[in-house]
Amino acid sequence: MNDKSVIKKYRESKNKGYMTIEASLIVPVILIGVCIMIMGMILVYERSFLLATEYERLYTIPYEYIRADLVGDYLETEDYNRGLYYKTAEVDTYYISHLAVCDGVLRVRDSISVSGKHEIDVCSDRLRRWQLYDDIAEKQGDK
Numbered sequence: 001m002n003d004k005s006v007i008k009k010y011r012e013s014k015n016k017g018y019m020t021i022e023a024s025l026i027v028p029v030i031l032i033g034v035c036i037m038i039m040g041m042i043l044v045y046e047r048s049f050l051l052a053t054e055y056e057r058l059y060t061i062p063y064e065y066i067r068a069d070l071v072g073d074y075l076e077t078e079d080y081n082r083g084l085y086y087k088t089a090e091v092d093t094y095y096i097s098h099l100a101v102c103d104g105v106l107r108v109r110d111s112i113s114v115s116g117k118h119e120i121d122v123c124s125d126r127l128r129r130w131q132l133y134d135d136i137a138e139k140q141g142d143k
Contacts, residue, residue, distance in 0.1 A: 042085055047112055050089050053080050054102040054116035061100070066120055071095040080104060095120075 057078050065074040075093035080102075091104040098120050106112040 043106075043108060043112070046084050046086065046089075046106055046108070047114055049083055050080065050091075050104050050106060051114045051116060053083065054091065054104055054114065055118070058100050058102060058116055058118035061120065071100055071120060075100060075102065 057075060057080075061071055061074055065071055072093060072095035075095065080091040081087045081089050086106075086108050088107045089104055090107065091102055093100070093102050095101075100118050100120055102116045104114040104116075106114065
């Protein structure tokens, strides 16, 4: 045997365990990081979906409930957990002087608060008489 082949065999035997150590230490760290990122994305999705559901309920209140002043009852009967992965949302709703509010809390690991607000039927109450009847005034002036 010459010296070069001995040195080559020595280097090969010296490097045999490095791949095992890398695979047993680095790969689990990478997998744990990926799992944490996926859980974070699920939490962001659930928070956004709950907020979207709250605003959907607030902006699609039927006109009969608004006129009968039963907005609070309508909001309480809605299901806010539909579409959520963990189904752990608790939503408190209230309606006070034309302001409907949905305060939601996601309880997965920590409490994540989400709040949606909407003023209902305020625009027509705030209009002045000339804003409501301006088209009539224009027709009278054209005669």
